[in-house]
Amino acid sequence: MIRHLVLFKLNEGIAKDDERALAAAKGFEGLDQQIPELLEWQTGWNVSPRDVAYDFALNSLFADEAGLNAYATHPAHVAVAQQWREIATLVVADFEV
Template sequence: MIRHLVLFKLNEGVERDDPRVVEGVRAFRALGGQIDELRFWECDWNITDRPIAYDFAINSAVEDTDALKRYLEHPAHQAGVALWREFATWVIADYEF
């Protein structure tokens, strides 16, 4: 199994209630039910307020590197990424467990 973690930081001046952000969150929350390769899916807002904290997180899992590739290339995932590109930056980590 591969754990796929993503941490998002909203761009300067962008707030959670920005309509673009609301749409992006809605798109990512729906992915768990749209992409068969996902074995585990959760995402939500960070609840702490620290200077080094990121704003939003995705914690997911897939079977193997082929499944990860299919997930990353899936049209629903690509559509969500395109939305988030407009208002945030992110870091990822993928590891086997």
């Protein structure tokens, strides 16, 4: 099993109520219904006020690296990932569980 975590930090001048941020977050809705390799799917806005905190998080689970790769190249994921890259920086961690 592969756990895939992504943390998003909105770029300077982009707030979480910005229409671009709201659209990017909405783009994740239902992705688990479109990509069968997704075994678990959680996303959400951060609630921590700490300075080191990121703004948005994604937590997902795949059976194996092939499933993760299928997700990474799926057109629905590619489209929403591009939305996020335009408004945020991100960090990714993939680890075996």
